[in-house]
Amino acid sequence: MGDRDRARDVHVVIVGGGGTGAALLHDLTQRGFRCTLFERGELTSGTTGRHHGQLHSGARYAVGDVEIARECAQEVTILRRIAADSIEMNYGLFLALSDEDEVYGDAFAAACEAAGIPVRRIAVDEALRYEPRINPRARFAYVVPDGTIDAYRLPLQFLASATAHGASVRRFCEVTRVDTTQGAVTGVCVFDYTRHDEEICPADVVINAAGPWAGQVARRAGVDLPVTPAAGTMVAVRGRICNMVVSHLHPPGDGDIIVPQRGLSIIGSTQWETDDPDGMVTPEGDIEWLRMRADELLPGFSDEPFHAAWTAARPLAGRSAGGGRALSRGFTVVAPSGEGPHGFYSVVGGKATTLRAMAQAVADRVCHDLRLDIPGRTHATPLLVHREYFRRSIA
Ligand SMILES: Cc1cc2nc3c(=O)[nH]c(=O)nc-3n(C[C@H](O)[C@H](O)[C@H](O)COP(=O)(O)OP(=O)(O)OC[C@H]3O[C@@H](n4cnc5c(N)ncnc54)[C@H](O)[C@@H]3O)c2cc1C
Structure with missing residues (x-):
């Protein structure tokens, strides 16, 4: 046998x-x-039915954890091969908006290369040609192979x-x-x-x-x-303000990614710990705060028709106090x-x-x-x- x-x-x-x-x-x-x-x-x-929908190239995690970044990069390649119908390979832009972002950019590019993630620095004029509604005051951008997953x-x-x-x-x-x-x-x-x-x-x-x-x-x-359930809020407006995933070039934090998802643009997320993944209530304050953060990447985001705000919980491995960002x-x-x-x-x-x-x-x-x-x-x-x-x- x-x-x-x-x-x-x-x-x-x-x-x-x-x-x-x-x-x-x-x-x-x-x-x-x-x-x-x-x-x-x-x-x-x-x-699963409520996440942001970003197919992570790994770039977001490269500076903090090169192994996770490498794993994401490998999975993107595999998913494109086995599940092309559920993926929109639209690429991502990481925008440098401040002096600190410019400094972080060097570590970011080096870490992406170490993780095997193709990364290219481009001038803001080129970035604006790809995405006309990004903040024109951006200093420069990196292009990475991020994408969108259909969560369902x-x-x-x-x-x-x-x-x-x-x-x-x-x-x-x-x-x-x-x-x-x-x-x-x-x-x-x-x-x-x-x-x-x-x-x-x-x-x-x-x-x-x-x-x-x-x-x-x-x-x-x-x-x-x-296991630590870590809740996070996202806000969607109607219309695709961008076709690429637009992220802030800085260490991963709250409200720093906009993902185009079908006919919507979604900014996310916030993060806090919850004892009860069934009893989460979307905090009113998160909605305004996220829309304001989105305007920094894509000015005018908050003027677009509001579609929805919702909250989901990440199942983070381990126990932590303080929202789980350290996990x-x-x-x-x-x-x-x-x-x-x-x-x-x-x-x-x-x-x-x-x-x-x-x-x-x-x-x-x-x-x-x-x-x-x-x-x-x-x-x-x-x-x-x-x-x-x-x-x-x-x-
Ligand atoms: C705000 C936020 C944004 C995110 N954005 C992204 C992103 O852009 N890209 C990305 O790659 N990842 C993202 N994630 C992470 C991703 O959503 C999760 O890692 C993933 O969805 C977890 O899937 P899962 O199947 O493990 O859990 P779940 O989808 O939660 O599935 C668990 C299932 O178990 C069921 N269940 C529970 N108890 C029982 C029981 N006793 N009997 C039977 N069934 C039970 C539940 O109903 C549930 O359907 C995000 C997460 C959050 C919170």
């Missing part, structure tokens, strides 16, 4: 139908595992590919308990909101991909998981250790840009622990288009 056949006898339950859960379902199904994903609400109804379509592409190969997706099903016997996972208890019914689903492996709720899900397995934007795979039950895994942190890499790292770890030699192939497998997910579920 080969490793792939042995994998077919292993039932993996994934908790969470955001981008990370979707990418995991695809990766593990492709390796031959039997997989079921439970999502307590609609697909992508967590952070990308996970659906992963789900379409997974379900086409036999994976099961259960929406409106909340995992309320992780069952264990003699220190090993045996299944999950699920409440199905469509049937108003509880059921037990047997499982050999349970993977917690519940984003900012990962701490809550881990507690249901008796595991104390260090890494990298991801962590928490595998069973002395305390937690055997077969229970969590993945926290990361970004929508790196969801495929996160899934691959978890799947590698599961294979390693089960002594199965099945390499991942998601980096080289083009995904089905997002529409296939619905076509197949109706069929």
Whole structure:
């Protein structure tokens, strides 16, 4: 019996139908595992459906963490190959607006080059030719390969590919308990909101991909998981004021990126810690402040018709006081250790840009622990288009 056949006898339950859960379902199904994903609400109804939509070239993180920057750069290349339908490769401009920005620019260019991110310094006249509405008082700009992700379509592409190969997706099903016997996972208890019914689903492996709720899900397995939900507000105005991603050339902070997303322009974000990712209220003050910040990059942003303001929570790995800016934007795979039950895994942190890499790292770890030699192939497998997910579920 080969490793792939042995994998077919292993039932993996994934908790969470955001981008990370979707990418995991695809990766593990492709390796031959039997997989079921439970999502307590609609697909992508967590952070995934509400993020900024920037496909990070890695430039934003290059000065602070060259490894994260390199990982983003690699994932951009892979996603362009496997999920072109969900990506708009519009590139990004980092604008220098002050003396400090000019100084930071040297470190920025050097760090991008070290991370393998193509970067080009251009004069403001050239930048204005690309984006006529940027601040004409900018001193200069860097062009980097940033882009825009369709937050909904990308996970659906992963789900379409997974379900086409036999994976099961259960929406409106909340995992309320992780069952264990003699220190090993045996299944999950699920409440199905469509049937108003509880059921037990047997499982050999349970993977917690519940984003900012990962701490809550881990507690249901008796595991104390260090995760900080860090909330952030974004504001959208109608119309594409820019076609490129426009960022402020300075260390990552609040209100310093404008992303064009379909027919909208979105400024984000702020950041603060929250105990309750379900109870977040968008602070009124954030909205005015973000619009003012947007005007510094694209004058007149705040005069455009207001579309919406909303808040989402980043699932940052680790614990911190003070908003979480100090926490890494990298991801962590928490595998069973002395305390937690055997077969229970969590993945926290990361970004929508790196969801495929996160899934691959978890799947590698599961294979390693089960002594199965099945390499991942998601980096080289083009995904089905997002529409296939619905076509197949109706069929
Ligand atoms: C303000 C902001 C801006 C961002 N901008 C960007 C950006 O521009 N580019 C980028 O790459 N990244 C960005 N990110 C990061 C990115 O959004 C997240 O890293 C990513 O969406 C997390 O996806 P996830 O699948 O891990 O979590 P989620 O999308 O939150 O998915 C977790 C899912 O688990 C479900 N769930 C919870 N508990 C249970 C349970 N008990 N049973 C069943 N299901 C459960 C939830 O309903 C949810 O759908 C941003 C984040 C924030 C907050």
